[in-house]
Amino acid sequence: MRIEDKLFLNRYRTDEENPHLKIINMEICKKCKNRPCINCCPAGVYEWDGESMEVKFEGCLECGTCRIVCPYQNIEWKYPKGNYGILYKFG
Numbered sequence: 001m002r003i004e005d006k007l008f009l010n011r012y013r014t015d016e017e018n019p020h021l022k023i024i025n026m027e028i029c030k031k032c033k034n035r036p037c038i039n040c041c042p043a044g045v046y047e048w049d050g051e052s053m054e055v056k057f058e059g060c061l062e063c064g065t066c067r068i069v070c071p072y073q074n075i076e077w078k079y080p081k082g083n084y085g086i087l088y089k090f091g
């Protein structure tokens, strides 16, 4: 089974009012060389639109990679509150 198919089997419960990922300072992202968060995220959560970083936190796999690769510690990262986030039961 392809990894994309496996990811499709995961289930999410999104806490729309409390994103568990946030960019701390968008000005830093504008100057960030290569923006490694985009290429390192296995779920494609980060998307640069030319002006700002869109963070589609709903699809986050909670792997923590973006927090490690960001050279400026510019991502506020926490686990979703209880009962929210990814459910790996099917993946």
Ligand code: SF4
Pocket (backbone or CB within 6 Å): 023, 028, 029, 030, 032, 033, 035, 036, 037, 038, 053, 069, 070, 071, 072, 073, 074, 075
């Ligand atoms: S790696 Fe960090 S500073 Fe660079 S674009 Fe991503 S969030 Fe912004």
Ligand code: SF4
Pocket (backbone or CB within 6 Å): 021, 040, 041, 042, 043, 044, 045, 046, 059, 060, 061, 062, 063, 064, 065, 066, 067
């Ligand atoms: S924790 Fe992992 S899946 Fe979630 S946004 Fe960061 S790199 Fe992507």
